[in-house]
Amino acid sequence: MNPMMRENPADLLPELLTLFGAVLGLLTGMFVPRRRQWIAALVCAAGVLAGLVAAAFAVSGPRVMTFDAFMLDPVTHVTRLTVLGSTLLVLALGFAPMRGHRRETEFHVLTVFTALGTIALGAASDLLVLVAAYLLASIPAYALAGFGKDGKGAESALKYYLMGALLGLFMLTGVTLLYGLGRGTSYETLALGLPSGPAVTVGVILLVAGLLFKAGAVPAHFWVPDVTEGAPPVVATLVTTVPKIGAFAALFRLGAEVMPHSWALTIALIAAATMTLGNLAAFGQDNVRRLLAYSTISQAGYLLVPVAVAGRTDLAEPALLYYVAAYALTNLGAFAVVVAVGRDRIGDYRGLARRSPLLALSLVICLLGLIGTPPTAVFVGKVLMLGAAVEGHYTWLAVVAAVNTVASVFYYLRWIVPAYGRAEHEPPTVSRPAALVAYTATALTLVLGIGSGIALSLN
Template sequence: MNENPADLAPELCVLIAAVLGLVNGLFLPRTQQWRVAVICAAGLVAGLAAAGVAATRADLMAFDAFMIDPITHVTRIAVLGSTLLAVVLAARPVHGHPRESEHYVLILLSALGTIALGATSDLLVLVAAYLLASIPAYALAGFGKDAPGTEAALKYYLMGALLGVLMLGGVTLLFGVGRGTGYPVLRAGFADAPSAAVAVGVVALLAGLLFKAGAVPGHFWVPDVTQGAPPAIAAYVTTVPKIGAFAALYRFGAETLPDGWPVVVAVVAAATMTLGNLAAFGQDNVRRLLAYSTVSQAGYLLVPVAMAGRTDLAEPAVLYYVAAYAVTNLGAFAVVLATGRDDLAGYTGLLRGSPLVGLSLVVCLLGFIGTPPTAVFVGKVLMFGAALDGDYAWLAVVAAVNTVASVFYYLRWIVPLFGRQPSCDTIHPSRSAAAVAVAAAVVSVALGIGSGIALAAS
């Protein structure tokens, strides 16, 4: 494979935009800080264009540790597109903030680390990407500086630091027994290594990646950050880092791990989706409901990850599902940001007061369930197919039961939208957030309808 720095054009666009945004923010007056948002958005659009061009080329390797293949292409496009929507969502809430420019720069740097997380095939780069994706997110979670935001950011940081240390310990152990850090070298080295040492190293490494994915047992930060952080940041941290985490988990499993990997991840997947659904049942706060929804979705996404190397359906399942989840989750959070309501009762009559926003929320919530023709429906079909084709029928049954159970708490949010009480008559939705919600709903349906073309092209 050829090595060419130009193959990193999408990442360079994001990095240049972040640097330019930071430099401009030093000199712009507070009333003009919005220009940094324009710079960052332009960098993301340029990165999306470069990622689209790169997706049409043959697979490459950049600097022996950065793979440019279908996993990287989907990670790039999903991360850059989701980050662009997150920047749009954040523009109005942070306008005029003393640290407005830093807000956008932190988002871009975290997104850059997330892309590297999903593209790397080397443990050392994986650790560096984990830190780059995490540290800016810790600062963003506490950006509001109010009591809930500060507490949420502290929990987020402490859990990330703890599991990050475990991850570093796992990397050290795997380096010792595998005699290298590159995935191909590790796969060969694990064949002669003590199985107990490999197992301990893998579990420790998974601790960090499962934290980024918001899966059990690293999920405890999700509800607190989702409720305590600013809504736009809650949308970002529950969406974008997961993209890189699941891409990294799949790549590590497919390219490195020996037998025994599917059992561990399958058990974690079943526990994650079940716990997320059970915890979501009694939530009246929509942000906490969405938080536990993201946990349950992480469980579904772990199913094709567990099937890495066992079936050809695993890769398209995890890639399509993660893209579908990203657009659906951002759409739901955009509605929360547009309405400014956190309680379920506050959404009564939303379809009458704001039909487009209400309809967008219905599409996104039905999408989470897996209702056709939304994108998540296609992702779930592929997920069930991967589990069955990989001889894990029990996991497919667990996922099916959880999917049916999730209908209850999503309907608790959908039913009030059709109510007659004029609770939402006084709501004047933010235009930018409403536009993001509508766009996300349209993209979700388009991805579902056009899934045949997209999967055939891949």
């Protein structure tokens, strides 16, 4: 099981390319006039694209630990691909709305930095790197949340920041405790040297608190609805999609490599609470962004299921990786529809099918995808997740997840039905570029679902 160790910068090529693109984009943005800031956006996107290509080539590489802290294994590969792919879609989604904005370059650069931090979060196998990654993933996102400089945006940014700062502090405390108890910060050392006892449990809970914040899971979920509603829609798309990927990868890595003891039950309880709470809160929402926000919370609950059974069954890893990628794509697709329509009330979607049948179809496929209807990608993820739960002897959790899935049908349908209804007013006009992103994401969820065999055989 011991991976190879080496210190070769080429192993970090995807990250370096992305970083290079972002820095170059920032510099470009400083020197070109405002009406040509799109060049900087393209440079950022090119960096992400180059990183994505490099990440795709790295998939076939051996299991390697680089710089004593950065793991190259399937978890990292999927994190890289999903994060960079989602970021590229977010950049595409933000391109048109941000055109001509006073801080156009900043949006794109901050988005890429969030993505970089997220990848580091998923790949870290050392607690100190984990903390650094947490900060790198969080701080640009705080700034983005308040990007609109309006009342709601400021409120959401402040809430996001305060909560992140508090839980980040918890996380640091937890790291300190575990460092003291396990005499090291690398996962390998901790796995061997960590005694079992109440102090360790406290340390683990504090550490996990920060990651649950990034994942948007109960009890650290309070920021999700406010940021999703208050921040600009593109930013909402970013913060409910990208950071979660890294957070779940990090949680899974901790569960699989470091903590074998009381971990499973704790996470299972958090998972059950998260999915149930998210679903119940989504019922009454009239604002689609809030509805999606609570839906992402419930999805976080499902994603915690494979984390809970990490190391107990072989299905846990493919379940998590597949679900996380499927979730990212589907959630992005749903948010892209919101961006394309540009309205937030459920009633505003009345008559969407007549205005743009393809966009309405994308909405239906994405929402049914979030429910887990075949043949979308989340369906395969859900099957694997339920299988992992049952095989990991957490059948009750599988049942809770199934019941929650049925309950979630209700609020997703509440949104689908008006889209096919008759419009009372003029149906909303649709932004073409955002609609294209929605089509792309939707098509990808279907491709990933039907071609799941190919995707799964890669890792």
